[in-house]
Amino acid sequence: MTRLRNWLGNPWGKPRFLVLFTALYLVWSIVPILIAIRFSFNEGRSRSTAQGWSLRWYTGDPDSSVFHDATLHSALAQSLRLAAFAVLVTVPLGVALAIGLTRWRGRGASTARGISFATLVTPEIVMGTALLLVFVELLTFIPLGTPAQAIGHITFSLIFVVIIVRGRLLAIGPEYEEAARDLGASRMQAIRLALLPMLVPAIVASGIIVFAISMDDFVISAFLSSGTSTDTVPVRIYSQGRTAPTPALNALATVTLVVTIVIALVGFLLWRGVRAARGQTGSTVGEFAALDAEAVR
Amino acid sequence: MSESERRVGAKRGGDGFWAGLALPGVVWLCLFFLLPFYVILCVAFGRVDPIFQTPSPEWNPLAWNTAAFEFVLDGLFSSGAAFQTVFVRTFFYVLIATALSLLIAYPVAYYVARYGGRWKGLLLVGLIAPFFISYLMRMLAWINLLQDDGWVNEVLMWLGILDAPHNWLDGRASSVILGLVYGYVPFMILPLYAFLDRIDRSLLEAARDLGATPFQAFRMVTLPLSTPAILAGIVIIALPMFGDYYTPDLLSGAPQTNLIGNEINLYIRGGQQIPVGAALVVVLMVFLTVLMGYYLYATVRAQRRLGA
Numbered sequence: 001m002t003r004l005r006n007w008l009g010n011p012w013g014k015p016r017f018l019v020l021f022t023a024l025y026l027v028w029s030i031v032p033i034l035i036a037i038r039f040s041f042n043e044g045r046s047r048s049t050a051q052g053w054s055l056r057w058y059t060g061d062p063d064s065s066v067f068h069d070a071t072l073h074s075a076l077a078q079s080l081r082l083a084a085f086a087v088l089v090t091v092p093l094g095v096a097l098a099i100g101l102t103r104w105r106g107r108g109a110s111t112a113r114g115i116s117f118a119t120l121v122t123p124e125i126v127m128g129t130a131l132l133l134v135f136v137e138l139l140t141f142i143p144l145g146t147p148a149q150a151i152g153h154i155t156f157s158l159i160f161v162v163i164i165v166r167g168r169l170l171a172i173g174p175e176y177e178e179a180a181r182d183l184g185a186s187r188m189q190a191i192r193l194a195l196l197p198m199l200v201p202a203i204v205a206s207g208i209i210v211f212a213i214s215m216d217d218f219v220i221s222a223f224l225s226s227g228t229s230t231d232t233v234p235v236r237i238y239s240q241g242r243t244a245p246t247p248a249l250n251a252l253a254t255v256t257l258v259v260t261i262v263i264a265l266v267g268f269l270l271w272r273g274v275r276a277a278r279g280q281t282g283s284t285v286g287e288f289a290a291l292d293a294e295a296v297r
Numbered sequence: 298m299s300e301s302e303r304r305v306g307a308k309r310g311g312d313g314f315w316a317g318l319a320l321p322g323v324v325w326l327c328l329f330f331l332l333p334f335y336v337i338l339c340v341a342f343g344r345v346d347p348i349f350q351t352p353s354p355e356w357n358p359l360a361w362n363t364a365a366f367e368f369v370l371d372g373l374f375s376s377g378a379a380f381q382t383v384f385v386r387t388f389f390y391v392l393i394a395t396a397l398s399l400l401i402a403y404p405v406a407y408y409v410a411r412y413g414g415r416w417k418g419l420l421l422v423g424l425i426a427p428f429f430i431s432y433l434m435r436m437l438a439w440i441n442l443l444q445d446d447g448w449v450n451e452v453l454m455w456l457g458i459l460d461a462p463h464n465w466l467d468g469r470a471s472s473v474i475l476g477l478v479y480g481y482v483p484f485m486i487l488p489l490y491a492f493l494d495r496i497d498r499s500l501l502e503a504a505r506d507l508g509a510t511p512f513q514a515f516r517m518v519t520l521p522l523s524t525p526a527i528l529a530g531i532v533i534i535a536l537p538m539f540g541d542y543y544t545p546d547l548l549s550g551a552p553q554t555n556l557i558g559n560e561i562n563l564y565i566r567g568g569q570q571i572p573v574g575a576a577l578v579v580v581l582m583v584f585l586t587v588l589m590g591y592y593l594y595a596t597v598r599a600q601r602r603l604g605a
Binding site: 019029048103108118119122124138152218249 | 540
C-alpha cells in the first residue's frame with residue numbers, strides 16, 4: 001500500500017502502477033471497437049463469434065449488406081447530410097456570435113452569454129423534447145425529418161464554436177483590431193482583415209468538432225426523425241442493435257467510423273497546416289486535445 | 298475583459314455593432330432554444346384532446362391546468378410509486394457510474410499529463426479516439442461482446458469464473474452501469490488531462506523541498522488544485538447521464554433498469570399522455586438546475602480556498 005502510494009505521489013519516480021492502469025484503460029477502451037469491426041467481416045451470420053473473413057455484409061449479400069440494404073446506406077447518407085448542414089451553418093453563425101458576445105459590453109450582453117451557455121448544460125433529451133414539441137405544436141411549417149433535425153444539430157453545436165473561437169479571441173486581445181482601426185479600417189474591415197485570419201485555426205478546429213458531435217448525435221436525430229428515411233446511423237444502431245439478425249449493422253458502424261475518422265483527419269491536417277502557416281508551434285495533438293477538452297467543458 | 302478591451306468599447310462606442318454581430322445567433326437561440334422551453338411548459342400545463350389523445354397546449358399561463366403535474370408529483374412523492382422508484386434508481390446509477398468514471402479517469406489523466414513524455418502524442422490520440430466513434434457504436438460493441446455466446450462469457454468460462462454462460466443483456470444493472478462508464482469516461486478524462494497538464498510543477502518541487510512525502514505532495518498540492526477540474530468532469534458526464542435512455546434500452550431493455558430518460562421517451566414518443574412526459578422533463582430540469590447551482594457554489598468555494 002505504501003509503495004502504491006509512493007508511485008501515485010512521486011513526480012520523479014517510476015509510476016509503474018499508473019503505466020499499467022493507463023495501458024489497461026486504453027485496451028479496455030479500444031479493443032471492444034476492434035472486435036466489433038472484426039465481426040463485420042464475418043462470413044457467417046453471427047455477431048458474437050468469429051466466423052471466417054468476407055465482405056458479405058459490406059457488398060456481397062444481395063439483401064442485407066450495407067451496399068444493398070437501403071435502410072442501412074441511407075442512414076449513412078442522412079448522417080453525413082446533417083453533419084454537412086451543421087458545419088456549414090453553425091460555423092459562420094457561431095463565429096459571429098462568439099465575436100459579438102466577446103466584445104459586446106452593453107445591456108443584454110450577459111443575458112445573451114447566459115442563454116448560449118445554457119445550451120451546453122441542457123441534456124439532449126430535454127432539448128429533443130423541447131424541439132419536437134415546438135415543431136409539432138407551434139412552428140408547424142417546419143416539418144419533422146431533415147429540416148427539423150438540421151435545426152436541432154445547429155442549435156446544440158453552436159455553443160462549441162462559441163467556446164473555441166471565444167477562447168482564441170480572449171488570447172488574441174483587441175490590440176490588432178485597434179491597430180487596424182487606427183490605420184483607417186472600418187469596423188467590418190478590421191474584423192475581416194485583422195481578426196479573421198488569426199481566427200482561422202480556431203474556425204477549422206470548431207468545424208471538426210461540430211462535424212464529430214453531429215455524427216455522434218443520437219437523441220436529437222431520433223426525436224426529430226420523420227421515419228426510416230431520415231434515420232441516422234446512431235438511430236439505426238439503436239433500433240436494430242438488439243434485434244439485428246446479421247453483422248451488417250457492424251459493417252455500417254465500421255463504414256461510418258472510417259468515414260468520420262478520414263474526414264476528421266483531413267480537417268486535422270488542414271488545422272495543423274493553417275496553424276503552422278500562422279507560425280504557431282508546439283505539440284499539435286496536445287493542443288488539439290486541450291481544445292477538445294475545452295469544448296466538452 | 299482586459300483594460301484595453303474595455304477601452305475599445307469606451308473610445309469607439311460601437312456596442313451596437315457588436316450586438317448586431319451577435320444578433321443572428323441570439324435570435325436563433327431564442328427561436329430554437331428559449332421558445333421551445335415555453336412550449337414544453339404550455340404542453341405540460343395543457344390538456345389532452347379527449348378523442349384523438351393529442352395534446353392541446355395552453356398558451357395562456359393564467360389558464361394553465363395542473364393535472365399532468367399532479368400526476369407526476371403523485372408518482373414521485375407517494376412512497377413506492379412508479380416515478381419515485383425510477384428517479385431513485387436513476388440517481389444511484391448515475392452516482393455509481395460517475396464515481397467509477399472518476400476512479401478511472403483521474404489516474405489515466407494524471408499519468409498522461411505528468412509522465413506522458415515522448416509517448417504523450419500517441420496516448421492523447423488514444424484518449425481522443427472515442428470522440429470520433431459514435432456512442433451508439435461503442436454500445437453496439439458491448440452488445441456483441443455480452444451475448445450469451447459472446448467473448449465475455451467465453452473468457453469468464455475459460456478462466457473458470459463462470460460454469461455456464463451468464464445472461465448479461467436482460468435487465469442487469471451491472472451491464473447498464475458498465476455501459477454508462479464505458480460511454481462517458483472519455484468525456485471526463487480530457488478536461489482532467491487539460492487541467493492537470495497545466496499545474497505548475499515547481500509547486501510540487503516546493504512541497505517536496507518543504508519536507509512533504511510524495512504522497513503528501515499529491516494530497517496537499519495536486520489534489521486540491523484539481524478540485525475544480527474534478528467538479529467540472531463530474532458535471533460534464535452526470536448531466537447527460539440523467540437524460541440517458543439508450544444505454545439501458547440497448548444493454549438491458551427490461552423495465553427493471555428503466556431510467557428517468559426511458560420514462561420521458563415513452564411518454565413523449567409513445568403518443569399517449571404527452572403532457573405527462575413534458576411535466577417529467579420540467580421536473581428533471583428543476584432537479585438538474587438545483588444540482589448545477591450546487592456545482593457553481595462548490596466551484597466558487599474551491600477557487601476561493603485556493604485564493605484564485
